[in-house]
Amino acid sequence: MEQLRSSWLTHLNPLTDPSSLSVYILIFHGSSDPRSRSASEALTSHFRDRVSSTQPAVGVANKSTIAVKSDSFSSLEQGTSSLLQAQPFDPDLFVHAAYLECHPLPLHQQIEQIAQQIQAKNPLKKISLRLLPVFLLPGVHLLEDIPAEVAQAQHLLGDSMMLTVTAHLGSQLGLGQLLNERISPLPMDAWILLAHGSRRLNANQPIAALANDIGATVAYWSTPPNLESRLQECVRSGYQHIGILPYFLFPGGITDAIAQAIAQFSQQHSTLKITLAEPLNASPRLVDLLIDLANE
Incomplete structure (x- = not known):
């Protein structure tokens, strides 16, 4: 997996083709809680650091080989075959954050603003925008709201650049491994994976499957079975030490509740x-x- 990710990072290089630019926009739900906003900015910054690690110190590489440890934000090894004369690499230009809610501008205007900013600085380049929904559940926001906003943004931008929406973060198989790494050092009588939950038909099935994969019981904050009912089941089973694993990206009002x-x-x-x-x-x-x- 590490070797594959190394080659993928080379693909992520926004300037591998000097005639084009690949720009990445991480789409977050958005929150009025400053902790959530700070965490989303930190995640965007770390992603930006990883992408920018594919760039040479001066100019632009048309070929690069990067080896990256999965537990590190920095590249370990970089080789370039040739350098092209270009403006110094600006990592802030190629990775951005946008928010579906709790932002002064609607999402489609944020995307348009980012696109215009990049086009103004690179008028002769072909620009493609890849939008990454940083969402765990396939609910209304992911299936309806984001596609509608992206369609509006594409209409505003016309044919000047192409917008591509990737799968959402919650679709990644590696999430199970990540959660296992979180709970394995903490022996409990039982674990409960607590997600927000959705009332959409079959929307909670991936969460239930994920809980099963890590040996946990699933509970939902907004739909049954809720946390209290699962805790009562644990009490009736005689469990004394129970772990609650919140399936949420960042701290906020719900994690406080x-x-x-x-x-x-x-x-x-x-x-x-x-x-x-x-x-x-x-x-x-x-x-x-x-x-x-x-x-992907």
């Missing part, structure tokens, strides 16, 4: 020990999954 619900339940069951893990956050492994996503 989960912590409060666990505290209230613990008061009613004083012999029960409940451990609440952190959400996914901007980890190196999450960046690996975004790199994989960008190359």
